[in-house]
Amino acid sequence: MEFETVIGLEVHVQLSTKSKIFSNASAAYGGEPNEYIDPVTLGLPGALPVGNKKVVEYAIMLGLATHCEIRRFNRFARKHYFYPDLPKGYQISQFDEPICERGHVDFYMDGAKRTVGLKRIHMEEDAGKNVHDSRTASSLVDLNRAGVPLLEVVSEPEIHSPAEAAAYLRAVRQLVRYLGISDGNMEEGSLRCDANISLRPVGELKFGTRTEIKNLNSFKFVERALEYEIARQTAILRAGNQVVQQTLLFDSENGSTRPMRSKEESADYRYFPDPDLPPVVVEESWVQDVKGRLPRLPAEWATELVNEYGLSLYDATVLTSERAFVEFYHEVVATCGNAKAACNWVTSEFFGALNKAGLEIEHSPVTAKGLGELIKLVEDDVISGKMAKSVFEEMFETGKAPGVIVNEKGLKQLSNDDEILAVIRKEFDSNPGQLAGYLAGNERLHGFFVGQVMKATGGSANPKKVNDLIRQEAVARKGA
Amino acid sequence: MSDIASLTISDMRAGLDSKQFSCSELVKASLDKADSSSGLNCFNLISAENALQEAVQIDALLAQGKTAPLLGIPVGIKDVICTKGVRTTASSKILENFIPPYDATVVRKLKTAGTVSIGKLNMDEFAMGSSNENSAFGPVKNPWNPEYVPGGSSGGSAAAVAAGICPITLGTDTGGSIRQPASFCGIVGLKPTYGRVSRYGVIAYASSLDQVGGFAHNVKDCALVTQAICGQDPNDATSANREVPDFTKVLGQSIKGLRVGLPKEYFVSAVDGEIDAALKKAISVLEGLGAIPVEISLPHTDAAVAVYYILAPAEASSNLARYDGIRYGHRAKGNYDLKTLYAKSRSEGFGREVQRRIMVGAYVLSTGYYDAYYLKAQKVRSLIAKDFQEAFAHKCDVIAAPTAPNAPFKIGAKISDPLQMYLNDIFTIPVNLAGLPGMSVPCGFTSSGLPIGLQLIGKPWDEETLFKTASAYESATDWHTKRPTTAR
Numbered sequence: 001m002e003f004e005t006v007i008g009l010e011v012h013v014q015l016s017t018k019s020k021i022f023s024n025a026s027a028a029y030g031g032e033p034n035e036y037i038d039p040v041t042l043g044l045p046g047a048l049p050v051g052n053k054k055v056v057e058y059a060i061m062l063g064l065a066t067h068c069e070i071r072r073f074n075r076f077a078r079k080h081y082f083y084p085d086l087p088k089g090y091q092i093s094q095f096d097e098p099i100c101e102r103g104h105v106d107f108y109m110d111g112a113k114r115t116v117g118l119k120r121i122h123m124e125e126d127a128g129k130n131v132h133d134s135r136t137a138s139s140l141v142d143l144n145r146a147g148v149p150l151l152e153v154v155s156e157p158e159i160h161s162p163a164e165a166a167a168y169l170r171a172v173r174q175l176v177r178y179l180g181i182s183d184g185n186m187e188e189g190s191l192r193c194d195a196n197i198s199l200r201p202v203g204e205l206k207f208g209t210r211t212e213i214k215n216l217n218s219f220k221f222v223e224r225a226l227e228y229e230i231a232r233q234t235a236i237l238r239a240g241n242q243v244v245q246q247t248l249l250f251d252s253e254n255g256s257t258r259p260m261r262s263k264e265e266s267a268d269y270r271y272f273p274d275p276d277l278p279p280v281v282v283e284e285s286w287v288q289d290v291k292g293r294l295p296r297l298p299a300e301w302a303t304e305l306v307n308e309y310g311l312s313l314y315d316a317t318v319l320t321s322e323r324a325f326v327e328f329y330h331e332v333v334a335t336c337g338n339a340k341a342a343c344n345w346v347t348s349e350f351f352g353a354l355n356k357a358g359l360e361i362e363h364s365p366v367t368a369k370g371l372g373e374l375i376k377l378v379e380d381d382v383i384s385g386k387m388a389k390s391v392f393e394e395m396f397e398t399g400k401a402p403g404v405i406v407n408e409k410g411l412k413q414l415s416n417d418d419e420i421l422a423v424i425r426k427e428f429d430s431n432p433g434q435l436a437g438y439l440a441g442n443e444r445l446h447g448f449f450v451g452q453v454m455k456a457t458g459g460s461a462n463p464k465k466v467n468d469l470i471r472q473e474a475v476a477r478k479g480a
Numbered sequence: 481m482s483d484i485a486s487l488t489i490s491d492m493r494a495g496l497d498s499k500q501f502s503c504s505e506l507v508k509a510s511l512d513k514a515d516s517s518s519g520l521n522c523f524n525l526i527s528a529e530n531a532l533q534e535a536v537q538i539d540a541l542l543a544q545g546k547t548a549p550l551l552g553i554p555v556g557i558k559d560v561i562c563t564k565g566v567r568t569t570a571s572s573k574i575l576e577n578f579i580p581p582y583d584a585t586v587v588r589k590l591k592t593a594g595t596v597s598i599g600k601l602n603m604d605e606f607a608m609g610s611s612n613e614n615s616a617f618g619p620v621k622n623p624w625n626p627e628y629v630p631g632g633s634s635g636g637s638a639a640a641v642a643a644g645i646c647p648i649t650l651g652t653d654t655g656g657s658i659r660q661p662a663s664f665c666g667i668v669g670l671k672p673t674y675g676r677v678s679r680y681g682v683i684a685y686a687s688s689l690d691q692v693g694g695f696a697h698n699v700k701d702c703a704l705v706t707q708a709i710c711g712q713d714p715n716d717a718t719s720a721n722r723e724v725p726d727f728t729k730v731l732g733q734s735i736k737g738l739r740v741g742l743p744k745e746y747f748v749s750a751v752d753g754e755i756d757a758a759l760k761k762a763i764s765v766l767e768g769l770g771a772i773p774v775e776i777s778l779p780h781t782d783a784a785v786a787v788y789y790i791l792a793p794a795e796a797s798s799n800l801a802r803y804d805g806i807r808y809g810h811r812a813k814g815n816y817d818l819k820t821l822y823a824k825s826r827s828e829g830f831g832r833e834v835q836r837r838i839m840v841g842a843y844v845l846s847t848g849y850y851d852a853y854y855l856k857a858q859k860v861r862s863l864i865a866k867d868f869q870e871a872f873a874h875k876c877d878v879i880a881a882p883t884a885p886n887a888p889f890k891i892g893a894k895i896s897d898p899l900q901m902y903l904n905d906i907f908t909i910p911v912n913l914a915g916l917p918g919m920s921v922p923c924g925f926t927s928s929g930l931p932i933g934l935q936l937i938g939k940p941w942d943e944e945t946l947f948k949t950a951s952a953y954e955s956a957t958d959w960h961t962k963r964p965t966t967a968r
Contacts, residue, residue: 039581044582045568046681048715050716080798270845271845272850
């Protein structure tokens with residue numbers, strides 16, 4: 001029997017606000033243990049949460065970017081459970097009234113467009129961290145992360161392969177980075193993923209029993225964990241047994257999943273509206289204001305790059321993978337006027353140099369305008385493509401503008417017809433034997449004269465012109 | 481000069497400003513009175529050293545000719561309100577050694593006003609109770625008769641004023657915890673409109689109902705302390721952006737033509753005969769001052785206690801989840817796994833009534849019971865609020881009622897019967913559910929010499945009408961001048 005895989009992802013996006021979701025304590029990553037705390041973070045007696053407006057705004061941004069409906073009347077709810085990293089004994093979250101609902105995320109995979117529906121996006125606070133010290137057999141609590149704002153993005157069970165799950169996750173990461181609401185750094189836990197997975201016989205409409213794999217913290221682990229789980233569940237079903245609904249942890253050491261708790265308890269979180277926080281009312285004017293300030297999103301950019309700029313889907317995907325890339329590219333095109341040349345330069349020379357130097361695009365010594373000007377110099381036949389590569393290297397090293405380098409080194413290409421003709425005539429006259437052969441039809445001697453002219457001009461002559469003018473002069477000599 | 485502690489604020493002000501006595505002398509007198517009244521068990525902690533140091537600083541200001549309404553006035557703070565560096569326990573074993581690193585906003589405001597705190601006042605554990613018997617540090621006794629309860633949960637706050645230890649104290653009121661002890665101790669107590677006073681730093685019992693207020697010997701003093709603590713606070717999202725009027729301006733104004741609503745559901749046979757008689761007399765005094773009594777109906781009154789004992793425990797079960805023995809507070813001794821550690825620490829740290837309410841609260845929020853209890857109670861709560869809206873919209877400007885259906889009872893008399901105890905708050909609870917301001921002023925005594933209180937209930941944000949009405953009533957009566965013999 002063949003099985004179909006059904007996957008739904010819950011992605012936790014840590015927002016890059018200055019302060020925490022319900023207090024003025026810093027939301028920065030890292031720090032000494034318990035450096036970023038205050039009475040609210042500690043859950044001290046009498047401490048009260050006060051909402052951070054920026055978090056609501058970020059939620060609206062992501063909601064709009066994923067085509068969600070934005071809820072006008074929002075409430076926070078308390079979700080209760082006891083754990084040392086949860087100072088109040090409850091997490092402030094949203095329950096049955098999430099701020100965003102019914103949206104979708106679009107992305108490309110293997111050259112085809114995919115759409116995964118979103119159930120909801122809601123706001124909540126992060127928990128702290130328990131650090132287990134095996135030497136002293138004790139547990140320590142670090143509350144720096146407690147109260148850092150999160151958006152939980154819950155997809156519909158509409159993902160059908162581990163690769164698609166990773167592609168979807170990349171698309172979510174790409175979106176939050178475009179919006180500037182999170183750095184999407186999976187290593188630092190700014191993006192965390194839980195995956196629900198079940199199998200069902202192909203053609204069956206009813207969902208199979210699902211398992212939930214918690215805390216997948218890299219794209220690779222998402223794929224590997226899901227692949228393992230598909231194999232595990234397939235084997236169970238093939239053997240005629242039942243998959244047990246449970247929460248699993250992925251062990252990246254041996255690539256397998258194992259149950260998180262020995263006994264599956266059905267948790268009752270006793271949600272109820274948080275009486276400390278008045279409802280957050282999102283006026284239409286607020287939504288419109290946020291809409292007006294949204295940056296262009298990757299899908300829009302990609303469509304434009306393919307339809308208006310004539311790029312391949314592959315190139316468009318590469319260029320739109322980061323907002324900084326596509327914005328850089330866009331400025332290069334605006335300066336040089338040649339979309340394809342710009343694409344080649346940005347994706348090969350420029351990205352190659354960044355990679356080699358280990359630099360982020362934000363710290364590139366070559367500006368988009370500079371690269372655009374360089375390409376324009378080639379387009380205008382001022383310098384040759386070969387010269388451009390060495391100019392680019394120097395730009396990358398020194399940060400100088402291409403025009404400056406070309407002037408300093410006298411690198412200008414010889415493009416003046418009369419000057420090139422003068423050199424050709426000199427070479428013809430100096431090599432009468434070869435000229436005779438050439439005029440008699442020995443095409444190989446055409447190459448000889450091109451070489452001579454290039455040599456005589458120190459390589460600065462425009463090769464295409466040299467080529468054309470040698471033929472023109474040869475015709476003139478024949479006719480004489 | 482030891483009796484200067486029992487003066488009203490006006491008399492203290494005059495004495496301090498005219499240098500009849502210094503702030504240090506006044507604070508000393510207050511501390512001495514606290515000491516000589518220690519049998520009442522009003523205080524969980526007396527901060528004598530701090531208070532005397534602060535008094536010296538204030539004497540320096542007074543010597544420069546500085547004055548302000550509350551400058552140099554001794555105050556007491558209910559032990560549910562956080563005081564920086566001063567132990568705050570909520571009368572619970574679980575917080576027996578908790579020293580807050582920050583001041584509650586109301587404490588900061590009182591300090592700014594120039595008051596001197598002499599200590600932290602005993603109360604029912606986590607403000608859960610109506611008799612002050614649910615304290616990990618023993619019951620508070622009623623200054624009018626130490627065999628009787630002072631009311632609760634702000635029993636220490638009420639008793640300290642009644643005993644003449646300090647002229648004003650802070651309490652909190654979730655279902656009557658200011659008004660009922662004010663009534664039982666024969667003093668004035670006001671619970672402001674929900675949102676009028678910051679709850680930041682006030683250990684939460686039921687967040688949607690809790691409100692801080694003041695106790696005093698008379699209406700003017702109550703207005704002064706209320707004035708000092710009101711106002712929006714950026715640290716409390718439920719505090720309201722409303723201008724705070726000068727409450728003393730309305731004192732002494734005429735109440736001619738004021739329509740006083742008398743809810744027929746509050747004047748029923750369940751009310752003790754002596755209470756009923758005292759109330760009727762009080763109403764005729766108001767009538768004599770030109771007020772117009774009108775009968776009104778608050779039809780959902782009988783559901784209020786049930787609604788309260790669903791919603792308040794629900795919120796409490798959540799608010800008290802933070803007391804887990806991990807970061808602060810009582811932790812069970814010994815090596816246990818996490819779950820056992822939680823269970824042991826909390827079982828040892830919380831008293832019986834607190835445990836009862838946590839259990840009830842957790843139950844009504846559980847899957848399968850939430851709709852039937854919590855959600856239903858919320859719906860009835862809005863009906864109760866609507867009753868008041870209707871009455872104020874069409875019938876009356878202020879409501880008069882008994883504060884409690886009965887006089888103070890003997891210590892131990894109701895402690896084993898929670899339901900009987902809960903019914904003590906039958907007339908105060910609806911006011912919290914509707915978020916209204918409510919006040920209790922002394923209006924007589926029982927035949928055995930125990931105080932009786934008149935409750936006044938106002939429209940939202942209309943504390944002024946309460947002060948005006950109470951001030952008029954006070955000017956025509958002398959109940960507020962009576963002091964218990966134990967305090968003389």
